[in-house]
Amino acid sequence: MSRSRRKSPIIGVTTAQSEAQCKAQAERKVRRLVRQTLGEALHGDALPQKRWALVNPWDGPKDGKHWVADPVAKWMRK
Template sequence: MSRSRRKTPICGITTAASEHFDKQIWHQAYRKAVRQRLATNPHQDFPHLREFFNPWSMGKDGKRYWGVRHLGAKWLRK
C-alpha cells in the first residue's frame, strides 16, 4: 500500500476525521421508526431517509472535489 494513491482527490470539507458517530445516531433513529411503522401498519411505506438526517449537518459537512494542484501529496496518499 505504500505506493497506492487516491485516484480522485475528493476529501471532506472540514477537519473532522469521521462521521461514524453521526451515522450511528441517525441509523438508530431510522431503524426505530421502521420498527414502529411495521408494528402499527405493515402495509404502509417506509419513512424516507432524508427525514432523519441532513448530510450538511454531519461532522464532515459533505465532500468536495479538490484539484491535484490544491492538495499536496499528503492528501493523495491512502
C-alpha cells in the same frame, strides 16, 4: 497501504475523521421508526425509505468535498 494513492484530487472539507457515528445514529432513528410503524400495523407505504429522510446530512461532522486544483502529495495519500 504504503503505496495507496487517491486517483482524483477530491478532498473532504472537515477536521473529522469519520461520519460513522452520525450514520449509526441516523440508522437507529430509522430502525426505531420502522419498529413503531410496524407495531401500529400501518401499511408499508408509511415506512421511511432512507435514513436521510429523518436526519439532515448537513448536520453531520463532515461538510462535503471539493476538488483541489494543485494537490499536495501528502493529501493524495490514503
